[in-house]
Amino acid sequence: MAGTSGTPAAKGVPLQSDAYPGAPGAGGTSPADTGDSGTPAASGTGIRLSGVARQFGPVVAVSGVDLEVPLHSRLAIVGPSGCGKSTLLALICGLDEPNEGTIDVLGATTSADRLRRCAWMPQRDLLLPWRDVLGNAALALENQGVRRRTARQRVGHLVERFGLAGFEEKLPYQLSGGMRQRVSFLRTLVAGKEVLLLDEPFGALDSITRADLQEWLRTALDAEPRTTVLVTHDVEEALLIGERVVVMSARPGRIRAQFEVHLPHAGSRRELIRHPEFAELRDEILSLLEAVT
Amino acid sequence: MSTTVTRPDESEVTAPEKSGRTSAGIRRALPAAAILIAIGLIWEAVSHWFGVPNYVLPSLDSIWSIGVSSWSGTLASATWVTTEEVLLGFLLSIVVALVVAFALHSSRVVRNAVYPLLIGSQAVPVVVIAPVLAIIFGYTITPKLIVVTLICFFPIVVNTIDGLASVDPELLRVMRTLDGNRWATLRRVEAPAALPSIFSGLRIAATYAPIGAVFGEYAGSQNGLGYVMIQAIPQLETALVFAAIFILTAEAILLFIAVSVAERIICPWAREGKR
Numbered sequence: 001m002a003g004t005s006g007t008p009a010a011k012g013v014p015l016q017s018d019a020y021p022g023a024p025g026a027g028g029t030s031p032a033d034t035g036d037s038g039t040p041a042a043s044g045t046g047i048r049l050s051g052v053a054r055q056f057g058p059v060v061a062v063s064g065v066d067l068e069v070p071l072h073s074r075l076a077i078v079g080p081s082g083c084g085k086s087t088l089l090a091l092i093c094g095l096d097e098p099n100e101g102t103i104d105v106l107g108a109t110t111s112a113d114r115l116r117r118c119a120w121m122p123q124r125d126l127l128l129p130w131r132d133v134l135g136n137a138a139l140a141l142e143n144q145g146v147r148r149r150t151a152r153q154r155v156g157h158l159v160e161r162f163g164l165a166g167f168e169e170k171l172p173y174q175l176s177g178g179m180r181q182r183v184s185f186l187r188t189l190v191a192g193k194e195v196l197l198l199d200e201p202f203g204a205l206d207s208i209t210r211a212d213l214q215e216w217l218r219t220a221l222d223a224e225p226r227t228t229v230l231v232t233h234d235v236e237e238a239l240l241i242g243e244r245v246v247v248m249s250a251r252p253g254r255i256r257a258q259f260e261v262h263l264p265h266a267g268s269r270r271e272l273i274r275h276p277e278f279a280e281l282r283d284e285i286l287s288l289l290e291a292v293t
Numbered sequence: 294m295s296t297t298v299t300r301p302d303e304s305e306v307t308a309p310e311k312s313g314r315t316s317a318g319i320r321r322a323l324p325a326a327a328i329l330i331a332i333g334l335i336w337e338a339v340s341h342w343f344g345v346p347n348y349v350l351p352s353l354d355s356i357w358s359i360g361v362s363s364w365s366g367t368l369a370s371a372t373w374v375t376t377e378e379v380l381l382g383f384l385l386s387i388v389v390a391l392v393v394a395f396a397l398h399s400s401r402v403v404r405n406a407v408y409p410l411l412i413g414s415q416a417v418p419v420v421v422i423a424p425v426l427a428i429i430f431g432y433t434i435t436p437k438l439i440v441v442t443l444i445c446f447f448p449i450v451v452n453t454i455d456g457l458a459s460v461d462p463e464l465l466r467v468m469r470t471l472d473g474n475r476w477a478t479l480r481r482v483e484a485p486a487a488l489p490s491i492f493s494g495l496r497i498a499a500t501y502a503p504i505g506a507v508f509g510e511y512a513g514s515q516n517g518l519g520y521v522m523i524q525a526i527p528q529l530e531t532a533l534v535f536a537a538i539f540i541l542t543a544e545a546i547l548l549f550i551a552v553s554v555a556e557r558i559i560c561p562w563a564r565e566g567k568r
Contacts, residue, residue, distance in 0.1 A: 095466050120470040122463055129562040130485045139481065140471040171562055191471050 045104070046071040046195065046227035047092060052101035054087055060252035061087040065101070067246065067255065072225040076242025078235055078285065084253030085231040089197045092229060093118045106194055106227075119193035123200040125184035127172040133159065133183050134168045140191035155190055162186045163216070178209035185217070196228040202237065214240050215269040235285050239278055240269060247288050257288055351532035360536035367521055372540050374517040378434060378506040379544060382441025386498060389442055390449035391491075397450070398457040399479070415447050419508050427513030437509030437517075444505040449494035456490025457483045489563040492556040499548040503541045 047069040054061045062084035069075045077085050090096040092103060094114030105114045127136045134152045137159070141151035159165055162182045172180055181202065188196065201217075202210040214237055221228060221241070232238050238245045245259045259281055263272055272278055333353055339345055340352035347355060360368060393411070397404040419440055426436035460483050468478045510519025518537040525533040557564065 090466075093470060095469060115469060116472070118470060120467065122467065124463065126461060126464045126467055128482065128485070130488075130560060139468075139473075142481065143468075143471055143473040143477045173562065187471070193470075 044071045045069075046073065046106060047229065048104040049088075049092070050102055052088075052091060052098045052103060054084070054091060054096065054098050062091075062253040063100075064254055069227055069229060069244075071106075071227055074221060074225075074228040074230065074241060074243045076230045076232060076238035076245045077248060078232055078238045078245060078289065079248030079253065080250045080289065081233060083248045083250050085248060086199050088248075088253065089120065089199050089229065089231055092195075093120045093197050095120070117193055118195045118197055119188045119191045120197045121184060121188040121199065121201050123203045125172070125177075125180040125204075127180055127183055127187075129172050132169045132171055133164055133175070136172065136183050137186045137190055139187055155186070158186060158190070161220075176209070177205050178213060181205060181209075181213060182216075194227060196226045198228065198230045200232050201230070203232070203234075210234075210237075211269060217241060218269070235282050235289070236273065238285070239263070239281055240272060245281075245285060247285060257285075259285065348529040348531045351535055356532045356535045356539070359530075359532045360539070363533060363536075368518075368536065368540065371516055371518050371521045371537070372544075375503070375506050375510070375519065375541070376544060378437040378441060378509065378517065379502045379548065381434070382438045382505060383445060383498065383502045383548065385438055386442040386445035386502075387449060387495065390446040390494070390498075391453060393446070394450045394453035394457065395479075397454055398483070399475075411447065411450060414443065417443070419443060419505070423508050423512035426509075432513050432515050436512065437506055437514070440509040440512075441502050441505035444501045444508075445498035448497040448501070449491065452490045452494030452497075453487055456487030459490065460486045485560075488560045489556070492552060492560070492563075495552045495556075496549055499552050500545050502548060503545045507541065 045068060047067070049065050049067040052065040052067075053063040055063075065088065067075070077088065079085050087096070091098050092105060092114065094105075094108075094111035094116075097111050102109060103114065105117050108114045108117050128139070131139070134155050137155040138146075138148070138151035141154060142148060146154070156168060159168055162185070164179060164182060164186070167175065167179065172183070175183065181204075185201065202213050205213065218241055228241075230238065230241050235245075239261055243261055245261060246255055247257045247259075248254065249256045261281065263275060263278060267275070336350075337353055340347075340350050351359075393407070397407060422443070423436065423440050426439055430436045430439075457479075464482060465478060468482055473481065506517070507519035507522070510517040511523060514520045518541055521537050522534050525531070525537070
């Protein structure tokens with residue numbers, strides 16, 4: 001398996017390094033803030049949860065969760081499996097309602113309003129097998145009433161930045177796992193939501209592809225900040241992408257600790273992982289996770 | 294999950310094999326041809342050498358010769374009439390089945406109310422209902438179309454409903470976050486996802502349609518392959534009956550193949566991972 005899965009991943013690398021020099025250029029055309037991406041410039045509340053609890057029958061999935069995610073900042077949630085991380089995301093998203101507590105997403109409190117503000121990306125890519133890359137990516141635009149051809153054209157401009165140039169008309173089964181996930185991510189972003197909720201987005205990928213995409217997502221979010229919540233069981237991933245990391249306990253899921261991540265923004269993934277503060281935080285979170293399970 | 298990663302390699306491997314597709318097709322048809330030839334040989338042997346009277350088991354060559362000799366007189370027009378009933382009835386049953394299936398899928402109330410009725414409709418003995426229809430509508434094409442539809446629509450409905458309901462629930466949740474309302478989800482996700490199942494239902498229905506047409510003709514008709522059989526059996530013209538049966542069989546096979554070809558054209562993605 002390792003041999004076969006290595007091939008598409010290796011293909012992915014040059015595509016991405018092509019995309020990196022292109023990214024600032026793309027940032028130049030739209031007034032993106034590549035310059036001040038060091039700190040999330042915007043202030044104000046993006047997402048606020050207070051006293052949120054959700055139970056399914058006798059099972060308490062999460063309870064007493066208070067969380068705050070400032071506008072345009074990135075929060076990563078780590079925890080043992082079954083701790084209610086995914087439940088929490090579904091609640092924020094508006095796919096589900098809490099039994100107790102309130103959820104506020106940019107002023108929206110009802111589930112229908114929250115759905116309108118949140119984009120959600122699950123672990124599996126869930127692409128439509130009968131639509132090509134452009135068709136899959138344009139799905140949200142078509143749902144919003146944009147005509148098919150216009151939607152495809154609009155998405156077509158973004159394809160290169162996602163390392164998918166030349167694959168516009170390929171069907172999902174013709175793509176590698178990493179590329180499918182990038183199409184899924186593109187589809188999520190194209191919906192144009194202010195809030196991005198990622199539920200173990202790279203969990204189904206091999207480690208090489210995953211490392212690739214982590215670095216790529218980090219760069220993409222630096223270039224175009226969005227209020228992001230990432231759920232993962234991979235501590236490194238949490239530290240790489242999150243600006244804050246929250247540790248949840250096993251069921252019933254509660255928030256055990258919060259960490260601020262202060263790492264140089266410019267560094268590559270490998271540099272960051274070698275950074276002493278990164279190592280220190282990783283050890284601290286890992287030991288906390290061991291205590292929690 | 295690693296299978297999704299290996300897919301591109303597979304497609305690279307299969308791509309250069311395209312030139313050999315025709316020979317592969319011949320190789321795939323070979324076993325079927327071999328069995329047909331074997332059955333034909335046994336048939337000929339039994340009818341010629343074992344003293345079986347011709348009105349019990351006519352030899353293949355006598356079936357062939359009566360088929361040729363009565364083609365322009367009776368069989369040609371009978372085939373045309375029956376083919377028309379089969380095709381129109383098949384189309385009608387597709388329309389009816391899809392309307393019913395989508396209605397059942399979109400409303401739980403409708404589903405609970407109508408599903409038992411549908412199942413009950415399948416218990417109605419067509420042999421009995423066909424003459425009643427012939428009394429009501431006379432010797433027209435209408436009772437035949439109704440019988441064909443009655444027989445054909447059920448497998449299409451069941452498969453379509455299953456297909457519509459087969460969509461991954463998480464995908465439906467994704468659609469909600471992508472601003473997909475009920476209609477958008479039905480049109481862009483559920484309906485395309487149901488296509489392979491719909492075609493499974495169509496393939497079953499395709500083999501039923503000629504039977505339905507013959508049932509309809511048996512109940513009352515002035516032409517058609519079923520009519521030819523009614524006329525031939527009392528006169529012990531068994532060879533003619535078999536000639537009509539073979540034409541019907543060929544029709545069912547052709548309809549089945551047509552449906553399969555349509556499926557390949559309409560949903561090529563569904564062939565991935567199927568052999």
